[in-house]
Amino acid sequence: MECPARLCGLWALLLCAGGGGGGGGAAPTETQPPVTNLSVSVENLCTVIWTWNPPEGASSNCSLWYFSHFGDKQDKKIAPETRRSIEVPLNERICLQVGSQCSTNESEKPSILVEKCISPPEGDPESAVTELQCIWHNLSYMKCSWLPGRNTSPDTNYTLYYWHRSLEKIHQCENIFREGQYFGCSFDLTKVKDSSFEQHSVQIMVKDNAGKIKPSFNIVPLTSRVKPDPPHIKNLSFHNDDLYVQWENPQNFISRCLFYEVEVNNSQTETHNVFYVQEAKCENPEFERNVENTSCFMVPGVLPDTLNTVRIRVKTNKLCYEDDKLWSNWSQEMSIGKKRNSTLYITMLLIVPVIVAGAIIVLLLYLKRLKIIIFPPIPDPGKIFKEMFGDQNDDTLHWKKYDIYEKQTKEETDSVVLIENLKKASQ
Numbered sequence: 212m213e214c215p216a217r218l219c220g221l222w223a224l225l226l227c228a229g230g231g232g233g234g235g236g237a238a239p240t241e242t243q244p245p246v247t248n249l250s251v252s253v254e255n256l257c258t259v260i261w262t263w264n265p266p267e268g269a270s271s272n273c274s275l276w277y278f279s280h281f282g283d284k285q286d287k288k289i290a291p292e293t294r295r296s297i298e299v300p301l302n303e304r305i306c307l308q309v310g311s312q313c314s315t316n317e318s319e320k321p322s323i324l325v326e327k328c329i330s331p332p333e334g335d336p337e338s339a340v341t342e343l344q345c346i347w348h349n350l351s352y353m354k355c356s357w358l359p360g361r362n363t364s365p366d367t368n369y370t371l372y373y374w375h376r377s378l379e380k381i382h383q384c385e386n387i388f389r390e391g392q393y394f395g396c397s398f399d400l401t402k403v404k405d406s407s408f409e410q411h412s413v414q415i416m417v418k419d420n421a422g423k424i425k426p427s428f429n430i431v432p433l434t435s436r437v438k439p440d441p442p443h444i445k446n447l448s449f450h451n452d453d454l455y456v457q458w459e460n461p462q463n464f465i466s467r468c469l470f471y472e473v474e475v476n477n478s479q480t481e482t483h484n485v486f487y488v489q490e491a492k493c494e495n496p497e498f499e500r501n502v503e504n505t506s507c508f509m510v511p512g513v514l515p516d517t518l519n520t521v522r523i524r525v526k527t528n529k530l531c532y533e534d535d536k537l538w539s540n541w542s543q544e545m546s547i548g549k550k551r552n553s554t555l556y557i558t559m560l561l562i563v564p565v566i567v568a569g570a571i572i573v574l575l576l577y578l579k580r581l582k583i584i585i586f587p588p589i590p591d592p593g594k595i596f597k598e599m600f601g602d603q604n605d606d607t608l609h610w611k612k613y614d615i616y617e618k619q620t621k622e623e624t625d626s627v628v629l630i631e632n633l634k635k636a637s638q
Contacts, residue, residue, distance in 0.1 A: 243311045243322040244268050246277065246293075251327045253301070255374045256381060256414035257428050259329055260296040261307045266322060273313035278321040282306045289315050298412055300428035302339075304330045334425025337362040340369070340394075340417050345431045346537065349440040350402040350463040353431070355384075356395035357417055360424060368420045371396040376411040377403060402463060409433040435534035437527050439464055442471075442539070445505065447521060447547040454513040454547070455493055458523055460504045461539065466491060468531035472524050472538070475510055479517040486510060489528075518548040 244266040251261050265275055279295055280287040282305065288295065289312075299305055306328035310321035338360040345355040355371060371384040384396035402408055412433060418426040440461040448455050456473060460466055471488035491506035513519055522545075526538045 242320060243270070243273060243275070243313060245323045245325050246309050246311055249309060249325045249327045251307070251329045253329065254296075256372060256416045257298050257300055257430055258296055258414070259299055259301070259305065260294065261309070261327060262294050263309055263325070264293065266311050269311065270313070276312055276315055277309055278312055278324075279307055279309045281308075298414065298430055300430055301329070301331045301426075302428055304328055332426050335360075335362055336425060338424040339427045340424070341427075342393075343415065343417060343427050343429045345413070345415060345429065345436060347400065347431070347433060347437045349461055350437065351399070352397055353400045353413065354395060354397040355415060355417075355429075356390070356393045357427070358393060363424055367424065369394055369396075370418055370420055371398075372416045372418075373398060374414045375400065377408060432533065434532050436537065437532055437534060438537040439469065439525050439527065439539045441542040442506075442523050442525055444521060444523060444542055444545045447519075447545055449513075449515045449547070452513075452515065454510040454515075454519060454521075455507060456510060456521055456523070457505060457507045458542070460506060461525065462504075464525075464527075465504070466506050468527060469525045470528045470535065471506070471508070473508055473510065474522050474541075475513060476520045477514065477517055478520070479514070484510075514548075516549055518546055520544050520546045 246263040246266050249261065249263040251259065253259055261279075263277075269275060276289050276291055277293065278287070278289050281297070286297075295307065295309075297305075306326055308324040308326045310324040312319050312321040340357040340360055340363075343355065343357040345353050347353050353373070357369075359365075359367065369387060371387070372381050373384060374381045382398070384398045386398065387394065387396045389395070400413065410433075413431040415429040415431060416426055418424060442461060443459040444456065445459055446455075446457040454475070460469060471491055473486040473488055475484045475486070476482070477484075486508070488508050491508050493507040493509045510521075523542045524539045527535055529535050
């Protein structure tokens with residue numbers, strides 16, 4: 212006799228021992244026989260389905276119910292259906308145990324439990340991608356990213372597949388990109404006007420085209436990992452010494468589902484104030500009333516005669532979503548108050564250093580002249596004595612030789628003139 216798939220406990224022992232003949236005795240009358248033909252299959256990407264048939268030889272007086280749970284007795288369930296499914300990433304082995312009983316009382320002992328498991332796709336675990344995560348941006352498109360596995364070629368061509376209940380079939384993501392060490396892909400996923408749309412998750416699988424890496428799976432609940440677009444500031448105004456800020460919320464969101472952070476920077480006092488806003492409401496006669504999808508907040512204690520710069524960011528709250536950790540990017544800044552004259556500031560920035568440098572130069576020249584007046588230079592006695600007693604350097608000797616030569620020439624000339632004069636007189 213062939214044993215059913217992985218029967219557990221006493222019933223498996225009886226059936227597999229040889230047909231129930233004189234070996235083990237009869238099973239207790241209060242215990243129902245086990246279910247039959249337990250099988251498992253996968254639909255879409257990560258929907259695992261178990262099906263089974265009612266037990267053979269069940270009591271006609273018994274209204275059959277089926278007790279089931281996953282490994283380690285998780286997610287216990289008692290139901291009349293002969294089917295159970297779960298959305299789970301197929302990155303690890305998962306098993307389901309099923310038994311039959313005659314009531315919904317969990318304390319009643321069920322039949323022998325039959326177990327059926329499903330294993331993840333084959334492949335080297337070190338080749339599978341890591342840190343696979345997805346973010347739903349502004350309820351309009353989803354962006355997933357991952358890191359390559361350790362045993363992966365650098366030229367691996369990745370492919371991402373995704374499925375959601377609103378889609379007719381499994382889709383392939385076409386917009387593969389790379390940002391630093393991370394690979395990623397983004398695809399359109401716009402929220403539709405269906406109350407059950409966000410109750411279902413997006414199933415993700417990443418593998419390579421050549422089939423050399425082990426596929427990786429992820430389940431992305433649409434009630435988490437939601438990142439709104441930044442808001443748009445519409446108006447700033449002062450009223451009764453308070454600053455009123457009005458902005459437009461990101462599309463696809465309503466105010467009660469968002470949490471805000473308003474940042475105000477004052478250029479004069481260099482203060483940086485951050486306000487956390489859970490309910491954005493205010494009364495300002497200057498703002499438009501009944502404007503759809505707008506919010507307002509009053510910032511107290513802001514100086515109206517200085518330049519104030521405001522920016523805002525938002526995130527989802529737990530009133531509408533499970534996750535409240537993903538802030539949007541900051542909005543574009545808007546300023547109000549007196550602005551500094553930038554032209555005058557730049558002109559002064561250029562002129563002041565020139566004036567200071569000129570003043571320093573004039574001061575140095577004045578101080579040098581003043582020093583000469585107060586402390587006149589003292590003559591060098593050595594030069595005076597040299598002029599009085601002569602200097603035996605080359606220049607002085609040269610002039611002395613020149614004086615002697617000139618004197619001798621003059622005496623010779625005088626002698627010749629005297630002789631000539633005597634000659635004329637004797638004639």
